[in-house]
Amino acid sequence: MTANLRYLLLSLFTLVGLVLPSTGCGDPPSGIDTQLEIRTEPGELVFHPETAEIEIAIVNNRDVDLFVGDFRIEGPDWQSFAIIDDIAASALPKGAKISLRIKANPGDFVGPGEHRSAVRRKGEASGKVGHNEFRVGKAQLVFTVSEPLQQHESFTQSVQVSFEDPSWWQQYALPAAAKILMLVMGFIMPLASLLTWMERKQSAMMQDRIGPNRANIRIGSINLRLWGLLHIATDGLKMLFKEDFIPKRAHRALYTLAPLFGLIPALVVFAIVPFGDALCYDGLFDTLSQADVDQCAAGRGGTAMQIAHIDVGLLYYFAIASIATYGTALAGWSSYNKWAVLGALRASAQMISYEVAIGLSLVGVLLVYGSLEPHAIVHAQMDSYWGIVLQPVAFILFFTAAIAETKRAPFDLPEGESEIIGYFLEYSGMRFGLFFLAEFIEVVFVSALLATLFLGGWTLPFGLIGASGFTSELAAQLFFAGGGALLTALGVLIWRTGPGGELVGGAIALLGLGHLFLATWSLATGWGTELPHLAIVLIGMLTWGLKILVLCWLQLLIRWTLPRFRYDQLMSLGWKSLLPLSIANIVLTAVVVFFMMPSADRGDQGAKPVRDAAGNPLDARVQLVDPSAAKSVRQPPTRRPGQ
Amino acid sequence: MTIGVKKVSLTRTTRDQIFLPAIFEGLLTTAKHFFKNTLTPGMGDIETIRYGDPDVDVKDYYPDRFRGVHRLMYREDGSVRCVACMCCSTVCPANCIAIEAEDRNDDREKAPLSFVIDELKCVVCGFCVEACPCDAIRMDTKEHMQPTETRAEAVLGKVDLMSRGGPSVAVQGGVSPDYRAEAPKADPRFSHDPR
Ligand code: SF4
Ligand code: SF4
Numbered sequence: 001m002t003a004n005l006r007y008l009l010l011s012l013f014t015l016v017g018l019v020l021p022s023t024g025c026g027d028p029p030s031g032i033d034t035q036l037e038i039r040t041e042p043g044e045l046v047f048h049p050e051t052a053e054i055e056i057a058i059v060n061n062r063d064v065d066l067f068v069g070d071f072r073i074e075g076p077d078w079q080s081f082a083i084i085d086d087i088a089a090s091a092l093p094k095g096a097k098i099s100l101r102i103k104a105n106p107g108d109f110v111g112p113g114e115h116r117s118a119v120r121r122k123g124e125a126s127g128k129v130g131h132n133e134f135r136v137g138k139a140q141l142v143f144t145v146s147e148p149l150q151q152h153e154s155f156t157q158s159v160q161v162s163f164e165d166p167s168w169w170q171q172y173a174l175p176a177a178a179k180i181l182m183l184v185m186g187f188i189m190p191l192a193s194l195l196t197w198m199e200r201k202q203s204a205m206m207q208d209r210i211g212p213n214r215a216n217i218r219i220g221s222i223n224l225r226l227w228g229l230l231h232i233a234t235d236g237l238k239m240l241f242k243e244d245f246i247p248k249r250a251h252r253a254l255y256t257l258a259p260l261f262g263l264i265p266a267l268v269v270f271a272i273v274p275f276g277d278a279l280c281y282d283g284l285f286d287t288l289s290q291a292d293v294d295q296c297a298a299g300r301g302g303t304a305m306q307i308a309h310i311d312v313g314l315l316y317y318f319a320i321a322s323i324a325t326y327g328t329a330l331a332g333w334s335s336y337n338k339w340a341v342l343g344a345l346r347a348s349a350q351m352i353s354y355e356v357a358i359g360l361s362l363v364g365v366l367l368v369y370g371s372l373e374p375h376a377i378v379h380a381q382m383d384s385y386w387g388i389v390l391q392p393v394a395f396i397l398f399f400t401a402a403i404a405e406t407k408r409a410p411f412d413l414p415e416g417e418s419e420i421i422g423y424f425l426e427y428s429g430m431r432f433g434l435f436f437l438a439e440f441i442e443v444v445f446v447s448a449l450l451a452t453l454f455l456g457g458w459t460l461p462f463g464l465i466g467a468s469g470f471t472s473e474l475a476a477q478l479f480f481a482g483g484g485a486l487l488t489a490l491g492v493l494i495w496r497t498g499p500g501g502e503l504v505g506g507a508i509a510l511l512g513l514g515h516l517f518l519a520t521w522s523l524a525t526g527w528g529t530e531l532p533h534l535a536i537v538l539i540g541m542l543t544w545g546l547k548i549l550v551l552c553w554l555q556l557l558i559r560w561t562l563p564r565f566r567y568d569q570l571m572s573l574g575w576k577s578l579l580p581l582s583i584a585n586i587v588l589t590a591v592v593v594f595f596m597m598p599s600a601d602r603g604d605q606g607a608k609p610v611r612d613a614a615g616n617p618l619d620a621r622v623q624l625v626d627p628s629a630a631k632s633v634r635q636p637p638t639r640r641p642g643q
Numbered sequence: 644m645t646i647g648v649k650k651v652s653l654t655r656t657t658r659d660q661i662f663l664p665a666i667f668e669g670l671l672t673t674a675k676h677f678f679k680n681t682l683t684p685g686m687g688d689i690e691t692i693r694y695g696d697p698d699v700d701v702k703d704y705y706p707d708r709f710r711g712v713h714r715l716m717y718r719e720d721g722s723v724r725c726v727a728c729m730c731c732s733t734v735c736p737a738n739c740i741a742i743e744a745e746d747r748n749d750d751r752e753k754a755p756l757s758f759v760i761d762e763l764k765c766v767v768c769g770f771c772v773e774a775c776p777c778d779a780i781r782m783d784t785k786e787h788m789q790p791t792e793t794r795a796e797a798v799l800g801k802v803d804l805m806s807r808g809g810p811s812v813a814v815q816g817g818v819s820p821d822y823r824a825e826a827p828k829a830d831p832r833f834s835h836d837p838r
Binding site: 202 | 663666669670672673674676677680681682684686687688689690691693
């Protein structure tokens with residue numbers, strides 16, 4: 001492509017990037033009008049049969065002090081819901097919030113027969129439900145808001161309350177299937193195959209070589225090489241068409257099963273990795289609060305962005321990840337080849353040395369965040385600091401042990417390609433491909449776990465973004481300006497790499513210019529603190545993916561930088577360094593956590609009455625919130641200026 | 644006399660034993676290369692010559708003494724310079740040059756009726772070029788012999804070889820065509836004049 005054409009295209013992209021957003025195509029969505037009503041968190045209550053009660057908070061996000069009261073349930077099913085701790089009327093200073101709990105009586109909704117007040121849409125069949133089924137219930141929580149000085153200025157506000165019992169199918173099977181498809185087909189597999197290319201290309205770049213760049217595709221007269229990316233496809237094809245060789249004296253059944261033992265656990269452990277907070281089905285284009293998202297994360301009206309919300313979380317990972325060793329050991333043993341057996345033995349010995357350190361290095365993290373469940377750990381990191389700040393030693397220990405678990409250099413003894421070729425010595429074709437793929441999937445998983453436990457999962461650093469939008473206008477401007485500058489620079493760099501780069505680089509630069517435009521838009525209008533739920537979810541998933549990509553890059557960098565450890569060095573590193581260090585880390589963390597813990601958690605329950613600015617005691621349930629942060633939804637309980 | 648053994652201390656410093664500082668140094672070095680090579684337009688530090696790429700002319704990279712496919716040079720009047728002296732076919736270790744001579748009809752020299760080089764046999768030693776007394780055969784094309792579909796296509800004849808050739812202004816035989824007339828008279832003191 002001639003230079004002139006390039007510059008023409010570049011200026012065209014620039015022009016489109018600047019003009020398109022300003023014509024309204026990239027018009028940022030406007031937030032809800034908060035001046036009309038005060039905020040409730042969550043904005044809608046959804047009950048399931050097993051839901052005991054839901055706490056709802058009423059937040060005064062207006063500029064004046066208000067009175068709230070006269071809470072009541074109205075609507076078709078008003079008898080079946082109850083307010084547990086009723087509040088007659090209470091002052092609600094600006095920025096403060098008051099919370100109360102609502103309870104549903106599931107017995108009222110159970111079949112059989114036609115229920116008088118069942119809500120049906122027009123055209124729906126009669127609301128007959130079976131014996132052990134629940135019907136849908138609907139009501140509203142209504143309350144009155146008034147300004148203290150102008151009683152007549154009061155208005156009522158209502159919150160939708162509903163009861164539903166979605167089928168197992170709707171509640172679990174469908175969302176889980178969708179999430180598995182999305183995560184495995186949309187992220188893990190593409191990234192793992194990308195890593196096969198990245199490994200070769202990155203090592204080439206680190207060693208001043210060119211790397212794979214021969215596979216190409218010809219469209220008309222344009223010959224696209226795409227920096228060798230097409231090698232992914234050609235390698236896959238090659239693997240599929242290679243001879244599937246089984247040694248004569250191999251144990252056929254185990255030989256065939258071993259690659260699956262390697263691959264399946266590597267995929268299954270992803271079930272516990274949260275790739276976002278939660279998705280609310282109904283509020284995709286509304287601004288939601290953290291309470292809404294929490295309700296969706298609990299499965300009511302939405303779904304957590306995590307395939308399986310298991311309370312034992314990390315224990316599940318330790319259990320499943322050890323199964324992968326069977327794949328290695330069985331492959332080596334069943335091949336009937338002494339070198340393969342040596343590889344299998346090395347793999348087993350290595351795993352034993354590292355499993356212990358892996359488990360113990362994470363105990364410090366569990367102590368700090370008080371949970372085994374990755375989703376909860378990410379939430380805990382949102383409230384305090386990322387794991388890498390609080391547990392730097394655990395980060396390094398876990399990273400080291402996890403690299404050993406992936407069986408890659410500098411811990412690639414089971415493979416040992418320069419001496420014993422390793423446990424998959426006899427494998428060929430796609431069976432070998434499965435081992436290869438499993439290794440890369442493990443790399444992705446280690447990155448995902450590191451990102452979740454130590455780098456805040458899907459969250460942005462410094463709490464830039466919350467459930468309802470960026471936490472401040474400055475945060476939005478920083479995010480979009482930084483992201484825009486990075487993307488534009490990257491696009492221009494890719495543009496300059498040559499043929500094929502114009503299109504990709506131009507698109508990325510265009511995206512970057514769009515970001516820069518949003519940054520200026522935010523500067524001009526103060527936009528950014530209230531974003532639609534879908535945008536927050538997408539930003540979260542992108543952040544998560546980006547963190548994983550960077551960590552994968554880091555792992556490849558380590559793999560191509562460090563020489564391999566000798567067998568005895570590896571053992572002594574595992575048993576004599578990592579293990580004592582992780583135990584020391586646990587002890588130190590435990591001591592620090594005990595003394596840093598808020599006194600309330602140590603059984604010292606000194607609740608003091610909450611007072612307003614004038615010193616008058618308020619209703620005990622009213623919490624004063626930092627007025628400057630009145631818009632921010634999450635408030636850590638330790639920051640109460642009123643106390 | 645005994646041979647002294649120099650003892651080198653192998654004690655490790657704490658810094659060595661922690662591993663991490665050295666590891667970070669190493670990562671920094673490799674990362675530096677990675678970013679330089681990926682982000683610099685062009686090739687960064689990569690010195691690989693991409694032989695065979697359509698947009699790369701290998702002739703820019705080959706040294707001048709590179710021995711490529713043979714060519715036959717011609718005189719100012721366009722006729723072949725070769726005088727069919729058979730020097731090249733004699734010296735050729737692969738025995739791959741076949742020349743048939745004919746009369747040039749200028750009372751002085753022969754010319755090749757046919758001049759055939761089997762490039763499949765040629766070992767690219769360059770002896771033929773060295774042997775040629777009249778700059779008739781050269782290997783300075785910087786061209787690789789391309790693969791052919793049949794063996795016959797790899798056998799180059801006079802026309803093929805001359806199509807790559809160019810005019811050579813070297814003085815024929817090292818002296819002008821009229822060398823016999825211009826030849827210095829032999830010194831009667833030292834030699835016997837055969838005439
Ligand atoms: S290069 Fe060597 S082998 Fe080839 S034709 Fe000349 S003398 Fe013969
Ligand atoms: S040595 Fe030169 S002049 Fe003699 S036959 Fe070969 S090409 Fe011709």
